[in-house]
Amino acid sequence: MQVGTGKSILNGIAIGKLKLYHAPKYEISEAEIEDIESETARFEQAIQKAIDQQNVLYEKALETAGEDSAAIFEVHGMMLEDEDLQDAVRDIISGQKKTAEYAVREAFDEQAEVFAQMDDAYMKERSADVRDIKQAVLDVLFGVDPDSMQGSEPAILVAEDLAPSETVRLDKSLLLGMITREGSSNSHTAILARSMNLPAIIQCKEIDDSWEGHLGIIDGYHSKVYVDPDEKLLAELTAKMQEDEKKRLLLQELKGQENVTKDGTKIKIYANIGGPSDLGMVQENDAGGVGLFRSEFVYLNSKDYPSEEAQFAAYRQAVETLAPKQVVIRTCDIGADKMVEYMDLGDEDNPALGFRAIRIGLSRKDFFKTQLRALLRASAFGNLAIMFPMIISKWELEEAKKLLEECREELVKEGVAVGEYQVGIMIETPAAVLCADELAQICDFFSIGTNDLTQYTLAIDRQNAKLEPFLDTHHPAVLKAIQMTVEAGHRHGIWVGICGELGADMTLTETFLRMGVDELSVNPKSILPIRKVVRELDLGSGS
């Protein structure tokens, strides 16, 4: 048995025959040629055929993967049609008297290098496209049929790396998993694996030609590859794979289903996310929207104040990707346990009760307005809701709304599009619970942050392990506070959700439903399991 290690793209197990996927190695002759005319003619034919192939791939991808994924092949076709690039090949053939293969390699590599040297990340990536189309022309010149490389039986593919054209060409019904030597988490291999829910290991250095045809296992949980596994391991991982499959089918059945109890009570289940990179998880787990988008990542991942443009790009991506679903973005919640150096917030004796969240926003208005402008601009691209954290008084909400309105007027004056949006607040202090009636009259929704609400209601520091015996997460005072908030919100006709950790506590799902909570926002992985609990409940028979 051989063992390989690498980086796992998704948790899962694949078992099957290993199939090496690589183009046959061909030698490019550097010798001088005699007949320039016929060599040039070979090139003309090959480039035309390669262009035609890109168009076929474009049509194929359009059908199976949509316009966005297909566009790359249209671009490849256009690049192949570039006159300068073609002339460079012709010049090498006639000027240096080299073969068409040699000329293609030299000219395309030079163009790839031009892009690789650019200081723009997007353009750098285009060098991979140039190499991909070079391969397409060389395949034609050498008479390689790329469709025959995959074999005709289901297998785990083993490759150096997969180019976009290859991931489209692959017959997906024969694909059990993928192992590549190269690739990053954003490579085409990884994207394909995620979109098809296929176990894949990238950056596996142990890959060897001798693996061809042997039995292999991908253990995505432990980022391992086994070749010729022993019987015990095979039995163990086969059982694990079957168990996964059962779970997957069960949850799959829940996708697209409503969050409704047997007696017809409905609740929205949204996702909590920490940045645009979590959007895939939101969609995979069939969230009804995003109930808490923590905007801290734009501050924590930055060495200096993040610009309006950078923030706008992130917010827009989330709102646009999920439209028409609602995305609730919480404004900056820096302070207390989340500090950033450049903000120079200073040391405090009691940071949890200190200068944080909305208190910073209302004290440093220019800083806050940068975020508000970015949010308002994003509102034009989908269904946005803006949420202010740590509100304790009505005037704070009024002041924050005033700043928001100022920003909106500025943008309108500048001719920038602003869409519709809701404005709401986090309920995470006992003060907010007790003032909920007043607050509900001037906002569109409440979202209860149970982590801070518990800490402030019970006067217990949640980071302090010594206090664990005193911490009752289901403390009646906390549950009472939640109930009071829901009732106050409903008295004034606004919706009330829960976005703290208690929202995902399935022993409380029934309690929350009975209280009339409108929305639970939880980590994406909890969405389908909670939906299952909701669908099995019958509130009619209880009380």
Added chain:
Amino acid sequence: MKEFQYTINDENGIHARPAGILVKEIKGFESSFTVWKGDKSCDMKKLMKLMGMGIKKGDTITVKVEGPDEEAAAEAAQKAFESNF
């Protein structure tokens, strides 16, 4: 000769696909097209060269069109910029 200026609005600048569309749309004209960014310039009918200019959002470029059909050519180019970038 016709000349116009344009400021790029697109987040990604002049990127691959719209650049390809632009080249396709102006190829049919007899006139020559030169695009200038600062003191750098290139033939706008050449896709790879155009991409290689690294034109970004916020950059203002100058396009010069010269030839027998320059009137219509400049108009088509300007339209292509407006709808793609």
